[in-house]
Amino acid sequence: MEKRILTGALGAVLGLIGTVSAGVAHADTLDTVKQRGKLVCGVSLATPGFAAPDDKGRMEGFDADVCRAVAAAVFGDGEKVEYVPTNINTRFQALQSGEIDILSRQTTQTYTRDASLGLDFAPVVFYDGQGLMVPKSLGVTSAAELKDAAICTLPGTTTAQNLSDFYGKLGAKFELVVFESPDENRAAFFSGRCDAISSDRSDLASIRAVSNNPDDYVVLPETISKEPLAPAVRQNDSNWHDIVSWSVWMLMAAEEKGITQANVDEKLKSDDQEVQRMLGLTDNLGEMLKLDNKWGYNIIKAVGNYGEVFDRSL
Numbered sequence: 401m402e403k404r405i406l407t408g409a410l411g412a413v414l415g416l417i418g419t420v421s422a423g424v425a426h427a428d429t430l431d432t433v434k435q436r437g438k439l440v441c442g443v444s445l446a447t448p449g450f451a452a453p454d455d456k457g458r459m460e461g462f463d464a465d466v467c468r469a470v471a472a473a474v475f476g477d478g479e480k481v482e483y484v485p486t487n488i489n490t491r492f493q494a495l496q497s498g499e500i501d502i503l504s505r506q507t508t509q510t511y512t513r514d515a516s517l518g519l520d521f522a523p524v525v526f527y528d529g530q531g532l533m534v535p536k537s538l539g540v541t542s543a544a545e546l547k548d549a550a551i552c553t554l555p556g557t558t559t560a561q562n563l564s565d566f567y568g569k570l571g572a573k574f575e576l577v578v579f580e581s582p583d584e585n586r587a588a589f590f591s592g593r594c595d596a597i598s599s600d601r602s603d604l605a606s607i608r609a610v611s612n613n614p615d616d617y618v619v620l621p622e623t624i625s626k627e628p629l630a631p632a633v634r635q636n637d638s639n640w641h642d643i644v645s646w647s648v649w650m651l652m653a654a655e656e657k658g659i660t661q662a663n664v665d666e667k668l669k670s671d672d673q674e675v676q677r678m679l680g681l682t683d684n685l686g687e688m689l690k691l692d693n694k695w696g697y698n699i700i701k702a703v704g705n706y707g708e709v710f711d712r713s714l
Contacts, residue, residue, distance in 0.1 A: 429640035433474055433501055441467035442486040442500035445582050448606045449714050450506055459483045462713040463504040465703045466631055469647045473695040478702030488556040492517050502644055503632040508558055521630040522644040529623035530562045531601040536618050543622040547572040552585050552594035559598055562625040600627050643689050650696045654705035661704035
């Protein structure tokens with residue numbers, strides 16, 4: 401699992417910031433969000449590190465901050481977000497129906513989802529992979545040792561297919577024990593109803609962290625799939641897709657350029673032309689997306705850069 405998804409390709413991203421075109425697609429979602437006065441964001445059901453309320457009820461986590469970045473781009477205020485917890489089975493329907501404006505919920509971008517669900521994915525924000533976690537007392541050090549094991553998981557995910565592929569190559573059988581909610585899934589595993597629990601490795605770390613005794617559990621070393629996690633929006637609204645996508649890219653570009661939540665005001669004095677464009681000082685790039693020209697500045701001021709968002713939550 402990579403901590404950073406920044407690559408040399410971000411150089412191209414920075415170059416493209418100066419050349420992104422406006423397009424001619426309808427901006428229905430943007431109009432709706434502006435008229436409502438807030439962004440409605442679909443997130444996970446209390447997943448520490450990604451989306452979970454703090455002791456004052458404020459939603460915190462990596463996915464929550466992605467939504468704050470989009471809200472900051474649209475309104476200049478990252479707190480103009482209503483968070484809607486979504487479950488595995490209804491997350492896509494919530495987006496398709498217009499109940500939410502963006503799904504920012506540990507969701508893997510797959511061919512089938514992209515091609516058949518009426519969704520468009522924004523850039524990948526977190527590269528993950530599926531793993532398995534077991535009690536230390538089981539004495540297992542490799543997923544290959546879990547033959548004929550009962551494995552807890554959730555429905556409506558890529559988990560079952562990945563397990564079938566992995567154990568099929570080993571010629572091994574397993575029993576999939578499916579629970580409807582994350583709470584039921586965790587409780588079943590912690591109570592010993594399953595030998596193992598399988599999910600994205602980041603999710604397993606979150607599950608382990610909320611156990612009574614985290615040291616009693618171990619995430620096995622194998623990563624059995626590739627899980628590129630990305631926000632999703634409704635299809636055929638290219639302006640809204642661009643806004644969400646470029647909000648993500650702005651977080652990444654800001655990290656590469658060394659712009660932080662703490663120094664963004666000082667960076668307004670920079671003579672770096674890329675920084676000037678990013679912070680809305682030149683070229684009127686915000687107008688192309690029907691945003692304020694300082695949309696990039698507003699994102700960084702609200703949540704920081706990608707590295708800050710990552711380190712704060714994960």
